[in-house]
Amino acid sequence: MKIKPITFIKTTVSVSLLAFVFTRINFSQAWTQFQHLSLPFIILALVYYTGCQVLSCWRWQVVLNSSGHTVPMSSLLTSYFAGMFLNIFLPGALGGDVYRVYRVTQVTKDSEVAIVSVFLERFTGLAALSALALIGLPPAFRLIGRWDIILLFLTCVGALVAAVLLISSPKLLMLVEPWLEKFHLGKVAARFAKIQILLRKFAQDRIALALSMGLSMLLQLAIVYYHYIVAQQLKIPISYLQLLVFIPIIVVVTLLPISLGGLGLKEGLWIYLFNRIGLTTEQALLLSLTITALSWLLSLPGALILLLDSTGFQLVRQGKMEDTAG
Numbered sequence: 001m002k003i004k005p006i007t008f009i010k011t012t013v014s015v016s017l018l019a020f021v022f023t024r025i026n027f028s029q030a031w032t033q034f035q036h037l038s039l040p041f042i043i044l045a046l047v048y049y050t051g052c053q054v055l056s057c058w059r060w061q062v063v064l065n066s067s068g069h070t071v072p073m074s075s076l077l078t079s080y081f082a083g084m085f086l087n088i089f090l091p092g093a094l095g096g097d098v099y100r101v102y103r104v105t106q107v108t109k110d111s112e113v114a115i116v117s118v119f120l121e122r123f124t125g126l127a128a129l130s131a132l133a134l135i136g137l138p139p140a141f142r143l144i145g146r147w148d149i150i151l152l153f154l155t156c157v158g159a160l161v162a163a164v165l166l167i168s169s170p171k172l173l174m175l176v177e178p179w180l181e182k183f184h185l186g187k188v189a190a191r192f193a194k195i196q197i198l199l200r201k202f203a204q205d206r207i208a209l210a211l212s213m214g215l216s217m218l219l220q221l222a223i224v225y226y227h228y229i230v231a232q233q234l235k236i237p238i239s240y241l242q243l244l245v246f247i248p249i250i251v252v253v254t255l256l257p258i259s260l261g262g263l264g265l266k267e268g269l270w271i272y273l274f275n276r277i278g279l280t281t282e283q284a285l286l287l288s289l290t291i292t293a294l295s296w297l298l299s300l301p302g303a304l305i306l307l308l309d310s311t312g313f314q315l316v317r318q319g320k321m322e323d324t325a326g
């Protein structure tokens with residue numbers, strides 16, 4: 001099978017970054033800290049993160065209900081686990097989202113609603129995470145004390161705000177559309193125009209909007225706390241407030257399409273942030289890899305779900321979902 005140039009470049013970036021990282025750590029020290037993990041804690045962490053997934057699906061269900069569609073929680077949850085499993089193997093972080101769109105489209109028979117629901121489910125999470133990080137920034141600045149981290153954080157929040165304005169503002173989209181056409185992204189502009197109509201419809205449902213944002217705030221607090229309890233179990237001395245600033249940076253930067261689902265880029269970024277507050281490379285890599293390994297372990301039920309839905313899996317692999325949704 002012929003490998004696409006962009007996939008080759010992403011693979012090269014990820015492998016190069018990982019090679020750079022792994023040649024600069026003390027494996028003995030990392031292994032010593034890793035042994036602090038116990039089986040009861042791993043089970044607790046998996047149960048806790050499953051609860052976070054349930055919150056995500058509840059938020060997703062709220063968005064779908066506001067559009068007049070009812071999708072069972074069981075269907076949303078199984079598609080979430082399958083999406084997690086797909087994200088391990090597919091080049092990029094959107095393979096799981098494509099599958100989730102496919103599954104919801106099967107129920108609603110409306111691909112545009114499915115696309116917007118997945119987008120809003122992710123978008124409200126990023127918006128809530130940025131809001132929480134801004135709230136925690138003043139006390140966190142005293143703890144971090146590094147202008148480069150604060151500047152990086154504010155840049156990431158600014159990127160989110162710019163994306164929000166582009167997606168939600170018809171006037172701004174009209175101004176940017178000629179540039180999108182110039183870079184052969186006219187289909188993106190057309191899709192955004194369709195999304196804006198459905199976004200405005202969703203925003204008019206104030207109860208759904210408030211509940212969605214409330215669930216997003218709760219979920220993001222829970223995810224940051226998840227990182228915190230894992231770090232504490234590994235005996236890594238990092239505070240909740242520091243993680244409240246670091247995690248938005250990690251999330252936004254790893255969305256850049258320059259590596260395979262952020263692999264390598266995420267680990268390098270954790271190391272940079274940890275080193276700037278006096279923590280070691282080994283501690284940064286250990287936290288990053290432990291979080292990744294736990295998410296992979298939790299996604300294993302998704303393999304069974306995909307085996308039972310081979311058609312959806314083939315659609316995602318062949319990249320035909322865009323045509324279906326268009």
